[in-house]
Amino acid sequence: MDLDFAIEHLPRLLKAAKLTIELTLLSLFFGIFVGVFFAILRTGNSKVLYYISYYYSYIFRGTPLLVQIFIIYFGLAQLEWIRESFLWVFLKEPYSCAILAFTLNTGAYSSEIFRSAFETINKGIIEAAEGLGLSKLNTFFKIKLPIAIRQSLPAYGNEMILMLKGTSLASTVTLLDLTGVAKHIISTTFRPVEVFIVAGSIYLLMTFVIHNVIKLLEKKYNYT
Amino acid sequence: MGLLAYGDTGWGDELFFATLMTIAVALAAMFIGFFLAAIFASFKLSKNKILNLIGGFYTTVFRGVPELLVIYLFFFGGSGAVMYVARIFGYDGYIEVNAFLTGAFSIGIISGAYSTEVFRGAVQSIDKGQFEASEVLGFKKKIYYYKIIIPQMLRLALPNISNVWQITLKDTSLISVTGLVEIMRQSYIAAGSTRDPLFFYSFAAVLYLLLTFLSLKMFNRLEKNYSKGY
Amino acid sequence: MKNKFKLFLSSIAALMILFSSVKADSIRIGTEGAYPPWNAKDESGKLIGFEVELANWLCIYMKADCTLVEQDWDGMIPGLIMRKYDAIMAGMSITDERMKTINFSQGYADEVASLAVMKGSSLEGMDTPKAINLSTGGGAAKKALKTLTAALAGKTIGVQTATIHQNFLESGDVGSVKIRTYKTQDEVNLDLAAGRIDAALAAAVAFTDYAEKSGKPVVLVGPTFSGGAFGNGVGVGIRKDDAALLKKFNAAINQARKNGKISELAIKWFGFDASM
Numbered sequence: 001m002d003l004d005f006a007i008e009h010l011p012r013l014l015k016a017a018k019l020t021i022e023l024t025l026l027s028l029f030f031g032i033f034v035g036v037f038f039a040i041l042r043t044g045n046s047k048v049l050y051y052i053s054y055y056y057s058y059i060f061r062g063t064p065l066l067v068q069i070f071i072i073y074f075g076l077a078q079l080e081w082i083r084e085s086f087l088w089v090f091l092k093e094p095y096s097c098a099i100l101a102f103t104l105n106t107g108a109y110s111s112e113i114f115r116s117a118f119e120t121i122n123k124g125i126i127e128a129a130e131g132l133g134l135s136k137l138n139t140f141f142k143i144k145l146p147i148a149i150r151q152s153l154p155a156y157g158n159e160m161i162l163m164l165k166g167t168s169l170a171s172t173v174t175l176l177d178l179t180g181v182a183k184h185i186i187s188t189t190f191r192p193v194e195v196f197i198v199a200g201s202i203y204l205l206m207t208f209v210i211h212n213v214i215k216l217l218e219k220k221y222n223y224t
Numbered sequence: 225m226g227l228l229a230y231g232d233t234g235w236g237d238e239l240f241f242a243t244l245m246t247i248a249v250a251l252a253a254m255f256i257g258f259f260l261a262a263i264f265a266s267f268k269l270s271k272n273k274i275l276n277l278i279g280g281f282y283t284t285v286f287r288g289v290p291e292l293l294v295i296y297l298f299f300f301g302g303s304g305a306v307m308y309v310a311r312i313f314g315y316d317g318y319i320e321v322n323a324f325l326t327g328a329f330s331i332g333i334i335s336g337a338y339s340t341e342v343f344r345g346a347v348q349s350i351d352k353g354q355f356e357a358s359e360v361l362g363f364k365k366k367i368y369y370y371k372i373i374i375p376q377m378l379r380l381a382l383p384n385i386s387n388v389w390q391i392t393l394k395d396t397s398l399i400s401v402t403g404l405v406e407i408m409r410q411s412y413i414a415a416g417s418t419r420d421p422l423f424f425y426s427f428a429a430v431l432y433l434l435l436t437f438l439s440l441k442m443f444n445r446l447e448k449n450y451s452k453g454y
Numbered sequence: 455m456k457n458k459f460k461l462f463l464s465s466i467a468a469l470m471i472l473f474s475s476v477k478a479d480s481i482r483i484g485t486e487g488a489y490p491p492w493n494a495k496d497e498s499g500k501l502i503g504f505e506v507e508l509a510n511w512l513c514i515y516m517k518a519d520c521t522l523v524e525q526d527w528d529g530m531i532p533g534l535i536m537r538k539y540d541a542i543m544a545g546m547s548i549t550d551e552r553m554k555t556i557n558f559s560q561g562y563a564d565e566v567a568s569l570a571v572m573k574g575s576s577l578e579g580m581d582t583p584k585a586i587n588l589s590t591g592g593g594a595a596k597k598a599l600k601t602l603t604a605a606l607a608g609k610t611i612g613v614q615t616a617t618i619h620q621n622f623l624e625s626g627d628v629g630s631v632k633i634r635t636y637k638t639q640d641e642v643n644l645d646l647a648a649g650r651i652d653a654a655l656a657a658a659v660a661f662t663d664y665a666e667k668s669g670k671p672v673v674l675v676g677p678t679f680s681g682g683a684f685g686n687g688v689g690v691g692i693r694k695d696d697a698a699l700l701k702k703f704n705a706a707i708n709q710a711r712k713n714g715k716i717s718e719l720a721i722k723w724f725g726f727d728a729s730m
Binding site for chain 3: 074077078083088092093094172174176183184186187188190
């Protein structure tokens with residue numbers, strides 16, 4: 001391991017890590033809303049909405065993220081009506097295409113996590129809340145959601161780490177994230193091992209942070 | 225649909241063989257993963273602190289670093305490493321580690337990290353009493369492992385193995401960056417040549433859905449078979 | 455422990471060797487297969503293009519048994535160094551930067567680079583000479599670069615990664631444009647046609663070929679570029695320690711030039727004589 005080499009390239013990699021963090025956080029943020037939304041559809045009474053949610057999650061979990069990001073970035077740009085619509089402002093940029101793909105992907109996984117969390121909530125608690133005269137909305141936000149969050153924390157923590165790793169695919173649509181820059185350095189300097197160690201350590205550091213944040217949250221939300 | 229014609233005029237045959245390639249790489253990676261998982265799960269379960277550490281290091285690194293980065297390491301570094309070892313043995317020439325092996329190894333090492341956790345979890349969930357019971361019955365350690373622990377472990381681990389398989393199957397799409405002609409690479413080539421990326425990437429998505437669907441069916445059947453008699 | 459690890463490593467190596475092919479006798483030539491009309495693939499997945507045919511002829515002249523090896527552009531030079539193949543014929547321009555790592559044969563074809571835009575772009579009709587040479591152009595070239603700098607300010611320009619075109623844009627000769635790098639020229643073309651980038655920079659023939667085959671209104675603008683960052687023509691890339699092969703290729707290229715083979719193939723694939 002050549003330390004000078006690592007130090008020479010570290011600033012560039014750290015700068016790229018900023019983009020990785022940005023992509024991860026934004027996708028997770030939007031993904032939570034998408035996930036909760038589709039989880040609610042799944043637990044509701046409408047058969048149509050149930051199937052919409054079911055197939056959404058099925059398709060996005062059953063195909064590789066790489067295919068999804070390619071369809072959104074290269075595929076949609078091929079359609080003239082998309083390019084002429086207002087959507088193009090958004091789909092024109094690789095940055096927003098990546099966020100869209102990541103959001104839909106993590107949304108699908110999160111919807112499953114949240115769904116099973118909602119389903120495990122004890123019926124008695126809901127009945128008790130309703131018995132106490134809480135409105136449906138209040139029951140949802142004050143009772144169901146907090147319990148569901150607590151329930152889904154461990155699984156959601158895993159999903160966060162998977163998403164962090166997933167953002168490496170941004171490099172396939174021209175974005176220079178941590179993996180993209182690492183690849184560039186490898187192909188110009190031909191030092192795969194060193195670059196892997198440095199870039200890999202940065203990723204592991206981020207994984208470590210996510211891991212501990214989740215642990216902290218688990219403690220905080222632990223009512224039992 | 226002319227685009228999917230079988231033969232020289234369309235991409236049907238190419239995509240068919242690419243699908244077979246995807247399955248082959250995924251299977252090879254899964255087996256390499258099992259092999260590694262058997263080693264590292266026993267490390268993680270061992271009483272030896274150093275072995276624990278090695279096992280932990282393996283699963284942490286390969287579950288925490290993006291697949292693409294691991295693939296680049298093996299793709300750009302793989303041949304170099306093999307040639308380095310070969311040189312120690314006195315062979316000084318180019319050894320081509322083909323794209324299939326590079327792909328299967330890089331995906332296999334990642335898959336193995338997930339399988340390690342699955343195996344470890346399965347062993348740990350086996351009732352402690354059974355260890356004691358078999359000791360009382362005077363089973364040899366080896367017999368005891370092969371006849372009692374491993375069959376049970378497989379049954380317990382099956383749903384999770386199914387998950388690892390799905391991850392592995394989807395991860396193979398990333399090998400396309402190394403030039404191995406699997407579904408994704410073939411779609412990429414076809415999309416470039418016909419300038420119709422939407423069609424070919426959507427078709428690739430359908431192929432992957434088909435594969436994940438079929439393998440889920442198969443695992444469900446296996447699970448049913450294995451749970452007979454318990 | 456250490457011994458066990460060594461045993462583990464060597465058994466993996468042995469396994470890999472078992473599955474790997476060791477080829478020594480034939481010349482393996484690396485090409486990308488994604489840079490038409492230099493090198494590309496037809497519907498059946500077969501490699502075609504100017505360099506594919508030229509490689510065949512050069513091998514006939516060298517009386518060598520050759521195989522073409524496909525390699526993505528961004529791993530082209532690493533692949534040569536790792537001895538995945540012995541020579542590169544992939545539209546690779548001879549530049550000082552690349553000469554630091556590998557050797558080049560004499561050039562076999564000259565490519566001029568050009569900017570391309572979609573018809574109707576504001577960049578059309580720039581007042582520049584038809585062609586500039588960055589090495590010998592002097593004042594006229596400087597003036598043209600100034601015009602370009604003003605016209606391109608704030609524009610996003612797409613290039614294939616690790617190319618002379620990327621180097622040129624990064625050199626600051628045309629100011630600080632926004633550069634977007636792509637894995638293949640195909641992707642550059644797609645995004646140009648989709649309107650994601652304002653302009654693209656590559657070999658002029660790469661754009662004319664795309665415009666012709668796709669029917670998209672891609673047009674060349676500004677001057678054609680040569681010299682300076684654009685290197686000195688396209689040559690065969692060869693490892694530094696492989697002087698014998700370099701000599702062979704140089705002789706074969708000489709022969710192909712003299713008997714008109716290069717010109718013939720260039721006219722077939724480019725539509726004009728690009729031989730040098």
